[in-house]
Amino acid sequence: MNFCGKCAAPLSRRTPPGDDRPRDVCDTCGAIFYENPKIVAGCIPVRAREILLCRRSIEPRSGFWTIPAGFMENEETTQEAAAREALEEARANVHIGSLFCYLNIPHISQVYVIFLGRLDGGFAAGDETLEAAMFTEDRIPWAEIAFPAVEVALELYIRDRRRGAFGTHTVDINWRAGEKRPPDVLSIGGA
Numbered sequence: 388m389n390f391c392g393k394c395a396a397p398l399s400r401r402t403p404p405g406d407d408r409p410r411d412v413c414d415t416c417g418a419i420f421y422e423n424p425k426i427v428a429g430c431i432p433v434r435a436r437e438i439l440l441c442r443r444s445i446e447p448r449s450g451f452w453t454i455p456a457g458f459m460e461n462e463e464t465t466q467e468a469a470a471r472e473a474l475e476e477a478r479a480n481v482h483i484g485s486l487f488c489y490l491n492i493p494h495i496s497q498v499y500v501i502f503l504g505r506l507d508g509g510f511a512a513g514d515e516t517l518e519a520a521m522f523t524e525d526r527i528p529w530a531e532i533a534f535p536a537v538e539v540a541l542e543l544y545i546r547d548r549r550r551g552a553f554g555t556h557t558v559d560i561n562w563r564a565g566e567k568r569p570p571d572v573l574s575i576g577g578a
């Protein structure tokens with residue numbers, strides 16, 4: 388930010404008294420503008436043995452596949468956000484189930500909150516989506532998955548389904564799309 392959202396005066400970057408890191412501070416009216424991590428809410432929509440994925444039509448990672456997920460809006464729950472994203476991105480009514488995993492991505496200040504989901508009825512490409520399609524486990528386009536968090540969530544899902552029990556998982560993601568990921572993070576099916 389360059390200018391104060393309250394009084395429009397120029398902002399300066401400094402550590403306020405009693406704080407431990409620099410913030411955008413207005414020297415005219417005293418307002419302090421905090422930046423905090425964003426929450427991405429989503430689900431893994433499943434019908435029978437197939438998973439619904441969306442191919443993105445927008446940057447970042449246009450043309451790559453993802454589960455329906457996106458930034459929470461104010462005044463909604465994470466479950467509501469996950470259902471809304473499925474409706475917007477895949478025109479899909481998804482019954483949101485248990486919390487499946489949350490993934491910390493500190494280097495981009497995001498947290499993914501992913502629920503299990505049951506697809507009810509049909510689907511179609513929605514806003515921000517080139518196409519929506521169902522994939523069996525062996526057809527997931529691993530080399531074309533948009534984001535590391537989505538790749539890991541899908542792997543966890545398939546691993547849990549194979550062993551017949553869904554857990555709730557916490558994963559720290561510290562690599563970027565296209566980068567080689569650390570060897571201690573699970574890997575199944577990968578391309």
Ligand SMILES: [Zn+2]
Pocket residue numbers: 391392393394395396413414415416417418
């Ligand atoms: Zn101000």
